[in-house]
Amino acid sequence: MAVAMRNVSRTYGDPANPIHALRDVSVDIRRREFTAIMGPSGSGKSTMMNVMAGLDEATSGQIWLGRNPIVGIGDTARTILRRTNIGFIFQSFNLVPTLTADENIRLPFVLAGRRPTAEEDAWIAHLVTSLGIRERLGHLPSELSGGQQQRVAIVRALAGRPTIILADEPTGALDTRTSREVLTLLTTAAREYGQGIAMVTHDPVAASYADRILVLADGRIVGEYRGLDPRQIADLLINLQGAAA
Numbered sequence: 744m745a746v747a748m749r750n751v752s753r754t755y756g757d758p759a760n761p762i763h764a765l766r767d768v769s770v771d772i773r774r775r776e777f778t779a780i781m782g783p784s785g786s787g788k789s790t791m792m793n794v795m796a797g798l799d800e801a802t803s804g805q806i807w808l809g810r811n812p813i814v815g816i817g818d819t820a821r822t823i824l825r826r827t828n829i830g831f832i833f834q835s836f837n838l839v840p841t842l843t844a845d846e847n848i849r850l851p852f853v854l855a856g857r858r859p860t861a862e863e864d865a866w867i868a869h870l871v872t873s874l875g876i877r878e879r880l881g882h883l884p885s886e887l888s889g890g891q892q893q894r895v896a897i898v899r900a901l902a903g904r905p906t907i908i909l910a911d912e913p914t915g916a917l918d919t920r921t922s923r924e925v926l927t928l929l930t931t932a933a934r935e936y937g938q939g940i941a942m943v944t945h946d947p948v949a950a951s952y953a954d955r956i957l958v959l960a961d962g963r964i965v966g967e968y969r970g971l972d973p974r975q976i977a978d979l980l981i982n983l984q985g986a987a988a
């Protein structure tokens with residue numbers, strides 16, 4: 744198991760007027776599996792990712808990253824677990840502005856105090872070529888377009904083959920061709936390297952690359968689907984919004 748959540752709730756706001764962002768959610772993100780997380784705006788998708796990553800505290804329930812519990816373990820222990828187990832493709836996890844693209848990509852290895860193995864170097868070279876940023880590696884983030892920065896962040900997240908990759912709208916800033924490249928790389932990461940992948944997306948085409956789709960509504964998981972094409976996924980979301988209205 745990459746991540747296991749059991750009876751996790753996250754409540755915001757004051758107790759007299761609580762906002763239930765997650766309500767009693769139990770879910771597994773498995774290794775070798777690419778999971779898409781969908782649902783209307785405000786349904787709890789980002790909260791679920793943040794809580795899963797230990798970036799936000801669950802109000803109740805338990806969460807394991809691999810075999811390690813991450814609730815109630817203290818910030819330092821959580822940071823170390825996160826660093827060694829999770830690759831983030833989040834808009835908020837920006838690149839370090841003073842490091843070049845290549846240095847940003849290699850930062851997880853520096854933080855872990857080791858050099859990439861020959862195999863990891865070959866994987867990084869493959870990622871860089873697939874995403875078309877080879878010519879930009881010596882540049883600082885400020886010298887790259889938004890889409891190029893996003894691709895550097897994607898290479899950084901995939902480079903060390905962490906147990907789990909958490910991606911929040913990873914193709915949001917990308918053109919169609921690059922989006923397909925990214926989704927194919929995520930599929931490869933799950934199939935060939937056994938990583939668990941959780942990706943939040945509003946895009947039915949992006950979600951169709953996943954092995955399974957979890958649908959959230961009002962802080963709960965209301966559906967789990969496999970084998971849907973983009974058209975069927977779009978219909979599912981439209982029906983969900985119709986039901987909520």
Ligand SMILES: Nc1ncnc2c1ncn2[C@@H]1O[C@H](COP(=O)(O)OP(=O)(O)OP(=O)(O)O)[C@@H](O)[C@H]1O
Binds near residue numbers: 762788
């Ligand atoms: N820090 C916070 N303080 C108060 N309320 C919050 C906070 N973060 C999220 N919420 C609320 O929790 C609910 C779930 O938000 P969340 O961001 O997880 O939804 P989402 O499904 O990711 O939405 P979107 O698709 O619009 O990004 C919303 O009602 C939101 O307003």
